[in-house]
Amino acid sequence: MELGSTPADRPRPVGRGPKMHAAVLAATVAELAEGGYAALTVERVAQRAGVHKTTVYRRWKDRAALVVDALAEHIATDIPMPDTGSIGGDLREMARSLVGWLVSPTGRAVEAALISDAVRLPEIAEARARIFGDRFRRAEPVVARAVARGELPVGTDPSAVVSALAAPIHFRLLVSGGPLDDTVAEQAARITLAAARAGVLDTPARVAGPVDKG
Amino acid sequence: MELGSTPADRPRPVGRGPKMHAAVLAATVAELAEGGYAALTVERVAQRAGVHKTTVYRRWKDRAALVVDALAEHIATDIPMPDTGSIGGDLREMARSLVGWLVSPTGRAVEAALISDAVRLPEIAEARARIFGDRFRRAEPVVARAVARGELPVGTDPSAVVSALAAPIHFRLLVSGGPLDDTVAEQAARITLAAARAGVLDTPARVAGPVDKG
Numbered sequence: 001m002e003l004g005s006t007p008a009d010r011p012r013p014v015g016r017g018p019k020m021h022a023a024v025l026a027a028t029v030a031e032l033a034e035g036g037y038a039a040l041t042v043e044r045v046a047q048r049a050g051v052h053k054t055t056v057y058r059r060w061k062d063r064a065a066l067v068v069d070a071l072a073e074h075i076a077t078d079i080p081m082p083d084t085g086s087i088g089g090d091l092r093e094m095a096r097s098l099v100g101w102l103v104s105p106t107g108r109a110v111e112a113a114l115i116s117d118a119v120r121l122p123e124i125a126e127a128r129a130r131i132f133g134d135r136f137r138r139a140e141p142v143v144a145r146a147v148a149r150g151e152l153p154v155g156t157d158p159s160a161v162v163s164a165l166a167a168p169i170h171f172r173l174l175v176s177g178g179p180l181d182d183t184v185a186e187q188a189a190r191i192t193l194a195a196a197r198a199g200v201l202d203t204p205a206r207v208a209g210p211v212d213k214g
Numbered sequence: 215m216e217l218g219s220t221p222a223d224r225p226r227p228v229g230r231g232p233k234m235h236a237a238v239l240a241a242t243v244a245e246l247a248e249g250g251y252a253a254l255t256v257e258r259v260a261q262r263a264g265v266h267k268t269t270v271y272r273r274w275k276d277r278a279a280l281v282v283d284a285l286a287e288h289i290a291t292d293i294p295m296p297d298t299g300s301i302g303g304d305l306r307e308m309a310r311s312l313v314g315w316l317v318s319p320t321g322r323a324v325e326a327a328l329i330s331d332a333v334r335l336p337e338i339a340e341a342r343a344r345i346f347g348d349r350f351r352r353a354e355p356v357v358a359r360a361v362a363r364g365e366l367p368v369g370t371d372p373s374a375v376v377s378a379l380a381a382p383i384h385f386r387l388l389v390s391g392g393p394l395d396d397t398v399a400e401q402a403a404r405i406t407l408a409a410a411r412a413g414v415l416d417t418p419a420r421v422a423g424p425v426d427k428g
Contacts, residue, residue, distance in 0.1 A: 125391060132390060163390060164382065164405055170389050171381035176346060177339060177422025190414040191378055191405065198408035203401065208391025 023049040024056055028070035033109035037067065037124060064123030071110065072130045075101070081138050087146035091165060091192050094142070095185035098169055103180055111173075125208055132207040135162050146196075153199045163205035164192040237263040238270055242284035247323035251281065251338060278337030285324065285341045286348050289315070295352050301360035305406050308356070309379055309399035316387055317394055325387075339422055346421040349376050360410075367413045374415035378406040 027049035031040045042063050046053035060066040079101050082093035101107040114128060136159035143161055146152040168188040173180055195201050241263035245254045256277050260267035274280040293315050296307035315321040328342060350373035357375055360366040382402040387394055409415050 128389075128391060160401075163385065166389070167381040167385035168378065171377065171384050172420075174388050175342075175380070175384050176377060176419065177342060178420035187374075187414070187417065190412075191409040194412035194414050195405040195408040198404075198412070200401070200404040200408050205390065206386075206392035 020049075020051060020055065021059070024051065024059075024066070025070040025073050028066050029074045029106060029110065032067065032070070033106045036109075036112070040067065042066065064126070067123065068127040068130050071114070071127045072134050074106075074110070075131050076134055076138065079135070081142055083142070083145070087142070087149070087151045087196070088189070088193055090142050090146070091161075091189040092186060094139075094162075095165055095169065095188045095192075096182060098166060099180055099182070099185045102169065102173055129207050132159075132162075132205075136205070152196050153202075155199070155202050156196050157202055157204050159205040159207075160201035160203055161192060161196055164195055164201055165189065234263075234265060234269065235273070238265065238273075238280070239284040239287050242280050243288045243320060243324065246281065246284070247320045250323075250326070254281065256280065278340070281337065282341040282344050285328070286344045288320075288324070289345050290348055290352065293349070295356055297356070297359070301356070301363070301365045301410070302403070302407055304356050304360070305375075305379060305403040306400060308353075308376075309383060309402045309406075310396060312380060312383055313394055313396070313399045316383065343421050346373075346376075346419075350419070366410050367416075369413070369416050370410050371416055371418050373419040373421075374417055375406060375410055377419035378409055378415055379403065 024045060027045045028040070031045050031048060040063055042053050042056050042060075045063075045066065046056045049056075056066065060069065079094075079097045082090045082097075084090050084093055102111060114124060139158040139162045143152065143156055143158040147154055147156060165188050168191060169180070169184055172178055172184045178184075192201070238259060241259045242254070245259050245262060254277055256267050256270050256274075259277075259280065260270050263270075270280065274283065293308075293311045296304045296311075298304050298307055316325060328338060353372040353376045357366065357370055357372040361368055361370060379402050382405060383394070383398055386392055386398045406415070
Protein backbone atom coordinates (compact mmCIF):
# COMPACT_ATOMS: atom_id res chain seq x y z
CA MET A 1 0.00 0.00 0.00
CA GLU A 2 1.25 3.44 -0.85
CA LEU A 3 2.08 5.64 2.08
CA GLY A 4 0.60 8.56 0.18
CA SER A 5 -2.84 7.05 -0.21
CA THR A 6 -5.46 9.18 1.45
CA PRO A 7 -7.34 7.96 4.51
CA ALA A 8 -10.52 8.16 2.43
CA ASP A 9 -9.22 5.31 0.25
CA ARG A 10 -9.23 2.85 3.07
CA PRO A 11 -11.84 3.33 5.77
CA ARG A 12 -11.42 0.75 8.50
CA PRO A 13 -14.54 -0.09 10.42
CA VAL A 14 -13.86 0.35 14.11
CA GLY A 15 -17.26 -0.51 15.54
CA ARG A 16 -18.82 1.37 18.41
CA GLY A 17 -18.01 2.21 22.00
CA PRO A 18 -14.54 2.79 23.44
CA LYS A 19 -12.74 1.57 20.30
CA MET A 20 -14.62 4.00 18.04
CA HIS A 21 -14.04 6.71 20.62
CA ALA A 22 -10.28 6.12 20.66
CA ALA A 23 -10.08 5.86 16.87
CA VAL A 24 -11.87 9.18 16.37
CA LEU A 25 -9.69 10.98 18.92
CA ALA A 26 -6.51 9.53 17.36
CA ALA A 27 -7.72 10.60 13.90
CA THR A 28 -8.39 14.10 15.24
CA VAL A 29 -4.84 14.42 16.58
CA ALA A 30 -3.45 13.11 13.29
CA GLU A 31 -5.51 15.61 11.28
CA LEU A 32 -4.46 18.42 13.60
CA ALA A 33 -0.83 17.43 13.25
CA GLU A 34 -1.12 17.31 9.46
CA GLY A 35 -3.03 20.46 8.69
CA GLY A 36 -3.56 22.47 11.87
CA TYR A 37 -6.88 23.49 13.34
CA ALA A 38 -7.98 25.66 10.42
CA ALA A 39 -7.98 22.73 7.96
CA LEU A 40 -9.59 20.23 10.34
CA THR A 41 -13.13 19.09 9.54
CA VAL A 42 -15.36 16.47 11.15
CA GLU A 43 -15.71 14.89 7.70
CA ARG A 44 -11.97 14.34 7.35
CA VAL A 45 -11.67 13.02 10.89
CA ALA A 46 -14.54 10.59 10.28
CA GLN A 47 -12.95 9.37 7.02
CA ARG A 48 -9.61 8.85 8.69
CA ALA A 49 -11.18 6.98 11.60
CA GLY A 50 -13.28 4.89 9.25
CA VAL A 51 -16.63 5.93 10.68
CA HIS A 52 -19.57 7.94 9.40
CA LYS A 53 -19.58 11.58 10.35
CA THR A 54 -23.02 11.19 11.95
CA THR A 55 -21.35 8.80 14.39
CA VAL A 56 -18.89 11.54 15.31
CA TYR A 57 -21.61 14.17 15.62
CA ARG A 58 -23.61 11.86 17.89
CA ARG A 59 -20.84 12.09 20.48
CA TRP A 60 -19.26 15.50 19.83
CA LYS A 61 -21.38 18.52 19.04
CA ASP A 62 -18.77 20.18 16.82
CA ARG A 63 -15.12 20.05 15.80
CA ALA A 64 -14.14 22.26 18.73
CA ALA A 65 -15.51 19.74 21.26
CA LEU A 66 -13.72 17.00 19.34
CA VAL A 67 -10.38 18.83 19.36
CA VAL A 68 -10.64 19.68 23.07
CA ASP A 69 -11.27 16.01 23.90
CA ALA A 70 -8.60 14.72 21.53
CA LEU A 71 -5.83 16.99 22.77
CA ALA A 72 -6.61 16.46 26.44
CA GLU A 73 -6.67 12.68 25.92
CA HIS A 74 -3.53 12.65 23.75
CA ILE A 75 -1.43 14.71 26.14
CA ALA A 76 -2.64 12.80 29.20
CA THR A 77 -1.53 9.57 27.53
CA ASP A 78 1.74 10.85 26.11
CA ILE A 79 3.05 12.69 29.17
CA PRO A 80 2.73 10.25 32.09
CA MET A 81 3.24 11.29 35.71
CA PRO A 82 6.25 9.62 37.34
CA ASP A 83 6.77 8.23 40.85
CA THR A 84 10.53 7.91 41.30
CA GLY A 85 10.54 8.24 45.07
CA SER A 86 11.91 11.79 45.20
CA ILE A 87 10.55 15.12 44.01
CA GLY A 88 13.87 15.87 42.26
CA GLY A 89 13.57 12.64 40.26
CA ASP A 90 9.88 13.20 39.55
CA LEU A 91 10.46 16.75 38.28
CA ARG A 92 13.31 15.56 36.07
CA GLU A 93 11.12 12.80 34.60
CA MET A 94 8.23 15.19 34.01
CA ALA A 95 10.52 17.69 32.29
CA ARG A 96 12.05 14.98 30.11
CA SER A 97 8.62 13.66 29.13
CA LEU A 98 7.53 17.15 28.11
CA VAL A 99 10.71 17.71 26.06
CA GLY A 100 10.29 14.26 24.48
CA TRP A 101 6.73 15.07 23.52
CA LEU A 102 7.58 18.54 22.18
CA VAL A 103 10.29 17.18 19.87
CA SER A 104 8.06 14.36 18.54
CA PRO A 105 6.38 15.06 15.18
CA THR A 106 2.91 15.00 16.73
CA GLY A 107 3.97 17.13 19.68
CA ARG A 108 5.54 19.73 17.42
CA ALA A 109 2.51 19.93 15.18
CA VAL A 110 -0.04 19.99 17.98
CA GLU A 111 1.93 22.63 19.88
CA ALA A 112 2.21 24.77 16.76
CA ALA A 113 -1.54 24.50 16.18
CA LEU A 114 -2.28 25.35 19.81
CA ILE A 115 0.06 28.32 19.93
CA SER A 116 -0.64 29.90 16.58
CA ASP A 117 -4.42 29.59 16.73
CA ALA A 118 -4.73 30.21 20.43
CA VAL A 119 -5.03 33.96 20.25
CA ARG A 120 -8.00 34.00 17.92
CA LEU A 121 -10.13 30.98 18.67
CA PRO A 122 -12.13 30.52 21.88
CA GLU A 123 -12.32 26.74 21.31
CA ILE A 124 -8.53 26.55 21.22
CA ALA A 125 -8.39 28.55 24.43
CA GLU A 126 -10.83 26.02 25.87
CA ALA A 127 -8.63 23.11 24.75
CA ARG A 128 -5.64 24.82 26.30
CA ALA A 129 -7.43 25.47 29.59
CA ARG A 130 -8.66 21.87 29.67
CA ILE A 131 -5.19 20.46 28.91
CA PHE A 132 -3.56 22.54 31.62
CA GLY A 133 -6.36 21.71 34.04
CA ASP A 134 -5.66 18.03 33.38
CA ARG A 135 -1.91 18.41 33.75
CA PHE A 136 -2.33 20.35 36.96
CA ARG A 137 -4.71 17.77 38.42
CA ARG A 138 -2.44 14.90 37.43
CA ALA A 139 0.54 16.58 39.15
CA GLU A 140 -1.33 16.72 42.47
CA PRO A 141 -0.18 13.28 43.75
CA VAL A 142 3.45 14.07 42.79
CA VAL A 143 3.39 17.23 44.90
CA ALA A 144 1.36 15.60 47.70
CA ARG A 145 3.93 12.80 48.01
CA ALA A 146 6.79 15.34 48.13
CA VAL A 147 5.03 17.30 50.87
CA ALA A 148 4.35 14.07 52.79
CA ARG A 149 8.05 13.13 52.49
CA GLY A 150 8.97 16.55 53.86
CA GLU A 151 10.75 17.54 50.63
CA LEU A 152 8.49 20.49 49.86
CA PRO A 153 6.70 22.99 52.10
CA VAL A 154 3.04 22.50 52.92
CA GLY A 155 0.99 24.71 50.61
CA THR A 156 3.08 24.03 47.49
CA ASP A 157 0.66 24.36 44.59
CA PRO A 158 0.73 21.64 41.90
CA SER A 159 -0.32 24.03 39.13
CA ALA A 160 2.44 26.46 40.08
CA VAL A 161 4.93 23.57 39.99
CA VAL A 162 3.79 22.39 36.55
CA SER A 163 3.91 25.94 35.17
CA ALA A 164 7.37 26.63 36.61
CA LEU A 165 8.61 23.38 35.08
CA ALA A 166 7.06 23.95 31.65
CA ALA A 167 8.09 27.61 31.36
CA PRO A 168 11.87 27.25 30.70
CA ILE A 169 11.19 24.43 28.22
CA HIS A 170 8.68 26.45 26.22
CA PHE A 171 10.93 29.51 26.45
CA ARG A 172 13.70 27.53 24.76
CA LEU A 173 11.31 26.16 22.15
CA LEU A 174 9.41 29.34 21.30
CA VAL A 175 11.60 32.28 22.21
CA SER A 176 15.31 31.83 22.70
CA GLY A 177 15.75 28.88 20.36
CA GLY A 178 18.65 26.49 20.82
CA PRO A 179 18.59 22.75 21.40
CA LEU A 180 15.57 21.20 23.10
CA ASP A 181 17.23 18.37 24.97
CA ASP A 182 17.85 16.77 28.36
CA THR A 183 19.97 19.74 29.45
CA VAL A 184 16.95 22.05 29.19
CA ALA A 185 14.81 19.50 31.02
CA GLU A 186 17.42 19.19 33.77
CA GLN A 187 17.69 22.97 34.17
CA ALA A 188 13.89 23.36 34.28
CA ALA A 189 13.75 20.70 37.02
CA ARG A 190 16.52 22.39 39.04
CA ILE A 191 14.85 25.82 38.85
CA THR A 192 11.45 24.39 39.80
CA LEU A 193 12.86 22.39 42.71
CA ALA A 194 14.72 25.43 44.09
CA ALA A 195 11.61 27.61 43.76
CA ALA A 196 9.33 24.98 45.32
CA ARG A 197 11.71 24.40 48.23
CA ALA A 198 11.92 28.15 48.83
CA GLY A 199 8.12 28.19 49.13
CA VAL A 200 7.46 30.53 46.22
CA LEU A 201 5.34 28.02 44.26
CA ASP A 202 2.44 28.59 46.61
CA THR A 203 -0.03 30.37 44.35
CA PRO A 204 -2.24 28.57 41.81
CA ALA A 205 -1.19 29.23 38.20
CA ARG A 206 -3.69 31.03 36.02
CA VAL A 207 -4.65 29.70 32.63
CA ALA A 208 -6.88 31.55 30.19
CA GLY A 209 -10.12 29.79 29.36
CA PRO A 210 -12.43 30.59 26.43
CA VAL A 211 -13.93 33.63 28.15
CA ASP A 212 -10.72 34.92 29.67
CA LYS A 213 -8.39 36.33 27.06
CA GLY A 214 -6.08 37.72 29.72
CA MET B 215 -3.63 65.67 9.52
CA GLU B 216 -5.38 62.37 9.01
CA LEU B 217 -4.09 59.53 11.13
CA GLY B 218 -4.61 57.25 8.17
CA SER B 219 -2.30 59.17 5.82
CA THR B 220 0.56 57.01 4.66
CA PRO B 221 4.10 57.83 5.68
CA ALA B 222 4.85 58.34 1.98
CA ASP B 223 2.57 61.41 2.00
CA ARG B 224 4.77 63.27 4.38
CA PRO B 225 8.46 62.55 4.24
CA ARG B 226 10.30 64.52 6.88
CA PRO B 227 13.93 65.26 6.12
CA VAL B 228 16.05 64.06 9.01
CA GLY B 229 19.52 64.94 7.76
CA ARG B 230 22.52 62.68 8.20
CA GLY B 231 24.43 61.10 11.03
CA PRO B 232 22.99 59.94 14.36
CA LYS B 233 19.61 61.58 13.72
CA MET B 234 19.14 59.81 10.39
CA HIS B 235 20.33 56.59 12.02
CA ALA B 236 17.75 56.85 14.82
CA ALA B 237 14.96 57.84 12.40
CA VAL B 238 15.62 54.84 10.14
CA LEU B 239 15.72 52.41 13.08
CA ALA B 240 12.50 53.85 14.53
CA ALA B 241 10.83 53.59 11.11
CA THR B 242 11.97 49.96 10.86
CA VAL B 243 10.39 49.09 14.21
CA ALA B 244 7.19 50.90 13.21
CA GLU B 245 7.02 49.01 9.89
CA LEU B 246 7.70 45.73 11.65
CA ALA B 247 4.97 46.46 14.19
CA GLU B 248 2.51 47.32 11.43
CA GLY B 249 3.07 44.57 8.92
CA GLY B 250 5.52 42.04 10.32
CA TYR B 251 8.82 41.03 8.78
CA ALA B 252 7.34 39.57 5.60
CA ALA B 253 5.85 42.90 4.48
CA LEU B 254 8.86 45.02 5.46
CA THR B 255 10.88 46.59 2.65
CA VAL B 256 13.81 49.02 2.70
CA GLU B 257 11.73 51.28 0.40
CA ARG B 258 8.90 51.57 2.91
CA VAL B 259 11.30 52.14 5.80
CA ALA B 260 13.08 54.88 3.83
CA GLN B 261 9.76 56.56 2.98
CA ARG B 262 8.62 56.48 6.57
CA ALA B 263 11.94 57.86 7.81
CA GLY B 264 11.91 60.55 5.11
CA VAL B 265 15.22 59.52 3.54
CA HIS B 266 16.21 58.04 0.21
CA LYS B 267 16.61 54.32 0.11
CA THR B 268 20.19 54.65 -1.12
CA THR B 269 20.94 56.37 2.18
CA VAL B 270 19.63 53.32 4.00
CA TYR B 271 21.55 50.92 1.78
CA ARG B 272 24.74 52.91 2.37
CA ARG B 273 24.61 51.96 6.03
CA TRP B 274 22.75 48.60 6.07
CA LYS B 275 23.45 45.97 3.43
CA ASP B 276 19.90 44.58 3.44
CA ARG B 277 16.62 44.59 5.34
CA ALA B 278 17.83 41.78 7.59
CA ALA B 279 20.78 43.85 8.85
CA LEU B 280 18.39 46.76 9.34
CA VAL B 281 15.90 44.70 11.35
CA VAL B 282 18.62 43.17 13.53
CA ASP B 283 19.93 46.64 14.38
CA ALA B 284 16.49 48.15 14.88
CA LEU B 285 15.23 45.45 17.24
CA ALA B 286 18.40 45.33 19.31
CA GLU B 287 18.36 49.12 19.66
CA HIS B 288 14.64 49.31 20.37
CA ILE B 289 14.67 46.67 23.10
CA ALA B 290 17.83 48.04 24.71
CA THR B 291 16.14 51.43 24.99
CA ASP B 292 12.72 50.20 26.09
CA ILE B 293 13.81 47.70 28.73
CA PRO B 294 16.28 49.54 30.97
CA MET B 295 18.38 47.77 33.60
CA PRO B 296 17.53 48.85 37.16
CA ASP B 297 19.74 49.47 40.19
CA THR B 298 17.42 49.39 43.21
CA GLY B 299 20.03 48.33 45.76
CA SER B 300 18.88 44.72 46.12
CA ILE B 301 18.71 41.81 43.69
CA GLY B 302 15.10 41.17 44.67
CA GLY B 303 14.16 44.71 43.72
CA ASP B 304 16.23 44.61 40.53
CA LEU B 305 14.64 41.34 39.37
CA ARG B 306 11.17 42.69 40.10
CA GLU B 307 11.91 45.85 38.09
CA MET B 308 13.34 43.87 35.18
CA ALA B 309 10.31 41.58 35.13
CA ARG B 310 7.92 44.54 35.24
CA SER B 311 9.77 46.29 32.41
CA LEU B 312 9.54 43.17 30.27
CA VAL B 313 5.81 42.77 31.00
CA GLY B 314 5.27 46.47 30.28
CA TRP B 315 7.04 46.16 26.97
CA LEU B 316 5.22 42.95 25.99
CA VAL B 317 1.79 44.51 26.58
CA SER B 318 2.65 47.70 24.65
CA PRO B 319 1.42 47.80 21.02
CA THR B 320 4.97 47.86 19.67
CA GLY B 321 6.12 45.11 22.00
CA ARG B 322 3.20 42.88 21.07
CA ALA B 323 3.75 43.37 17.38
CA VAL B 324 7.52 42.98 17.47
CA GLU B 325 7.26 39.87 19.63
CA ALA B 326 4.68 38.36 17.29
CA ALA B 327 6.95 39.05 14.32
CA LEU B 328 9.96 37.56 16.10
CA ILE B 329 8.15 34.45 17.26
CA SER B 330 6.14 33.62 14.17
CA ASP B 331 8.92 34.21 11.67
CA ALA B 332 11.71 32.88 13.85
CA VAL B 333 11.52 29.28 12.77
CA ARG B 334 11.96 29.96 9.08
CA LEU B 335 14.24 32.95 8.72
CA PRO B 336 17.92 32.95 9.60
CA GLU B 337 17.97 36.76 9.81
CA ILE B 338 15.25 36.65 12.45
CA ALA B 339 17.25 34.06 14.36
CA GLU B 340 20.19 36.48 14.13
CA ALA B 341 18.08 39.33 15.47
CA ARG B 342 16.93 37.13 18.29
CA ALA B 343 20.46 35.98 19.16
CA ARG B 344 21.65 39.59 19.06
CA ILE B 345 18.79 40.83 21.24
CA PHE B 346 19.40 38.13 23.82
CA GLY B 347 23.15 38.70 23.69
CA ASP B 348 22.48 42.38 24.43
CA ARG B 349 20.06 41.63 27.26
CA PHE B 350 22.47 39.12 28.79
CA ARG B 351 25.38 41.57 28.62
CA ARG B 352 23.31 44.37 30.10
CA ALA B 353 22.28 42.17 33.03
CA GLU B 354 25.91 41.53 33.97
CA PRO B 355 26.27 44.54 36.30
CA VAL B 356 22.98 43.67 38.05
CA VAL B 357 24.25 40.18 38.85
CA ALA B 358 27.78 41.38 39.65
CA ARG B 359 26.41 43.84 42.22
CA ALA B 360 24.26 41.11 43.79
CA VAL B 361 27.27 38.80 44.07
CA ALA B 362 29.36 41.65 45.55
CA ARG B 363 26.61 42.32 48.12
CA GLY B 364 26.65 38.63 49.03
CA GLU B 365 23.05 38.16 47.88
CA LEU B 366 23.85 35.59 45.19
CA PRO B 367 26.49 32.86 44.97
CA VAL B 368 29.71 33.47 43.06
CA GLY B 369 29.35 31.93 39.60
CA THR B 370 25.75 33.04 39.08
CA ASP B 371 25.39 33.47 35.33
CA PRO B 372 23.65 36.65 34.06
CA SER B 373 22.28 34.93 30.95
CA ALA B 374 20.78 32.16 33.08
CA VAL B 375 19.21 34.80 35.33
CA VAL B 376 17.70 36.72 32.40
CA SER B 377 16.35 33.50 30.85
CA ALA B 378 14.86 32.27 34.13
CA LEU B 379 13.17 35.65 34.59
CA ALA B 380 11.81 35.88 31.05
CA ALA B 381 10.57 32.27 30.85
CA PRO B 382 7.48 32.44 33.13
CA ILE B 383 6.44 35.73 31.52
CA HIS B 384 6.64 34.36 27.99
CA PHE B 385 4.97 31.14 29.13
CA ARG B 386 1.98 33.17 30.30
CA LEU B 387 1.94 35.22 27.10
CA LEU B 388 2.44 32.43 24.59
CA VAL B 389 1.30 29.19 26.16
CA SER B 390 -0.95 29.24 29.21
CA GLY B 391 -2.67 32.53 28.49
CA GLY B 392 -4.21 34.55 31.28
CA PRO B 393 -3.47 38.10 32.38
CA LEU B 394 -0.01 39.53 31.71
CA ASP B 395 0.36 41.79 34.71
CA ASP B 396 2.44 42.66 37.77
CA THR B 397 1.46 39.37 39.44
CA VAL B 398 3.23 37.42 36.69
CA ALA B 399 6.24 39.72 36.94
CA GLU B 400 6.35 39.27 40.69
CA GLN B 401 6.13 35.48 40.45
CA ALA B 402 8.87 35.37 37.77
CA ALA B 403 11.11 37.46 40.05
CA ARG B 404 10.44 35.18 43.05
CA ILE B 405 11.20 32.00 41.08
CA THR B 406 14.38 33.51 39.63
CA LEU B 407 15.58 34.78 43.00
CA ALA B 408 14.99 31.38 44.65
CA ALA B 409 16.79 29.56 41.82
CA ALA B 410 19.71 32.02 41.79
CA ARG B 411 20.13 31.83 45.59
CA ALA B 412 20.10 28.02 45.42
CA GLY B 413 22.99 28.25 42.95
CA VAL B 414 21.22 26.58 40.03
CA LEU B 415 21.53 29.58 37.68
CA ASP B 416 25.20 28.81 37.14
CA THR B 417 25.20 27.70 33.50
CA PRO B 418 25.14 30.14 30.56
CA ALA B 419 21.81 30.11 28.69
CA ARG B 420 21.91 28.99 25.08
CA VAL B 421 20.29 31.04 22.35
CA ALA B 422 20.00 29.88 18.76
CA GLY B 423 21.85 32.01 16.25
CA PRO B 424 21.33 31.99 12.47
CA VAL B 425 23.34 28.79 11.97
CA ASP B 426 22.04 26.98 15.03
CA LYS B 427 18.45 25.92 14.62
CA GLY B 428 18.57 23.85 17.81
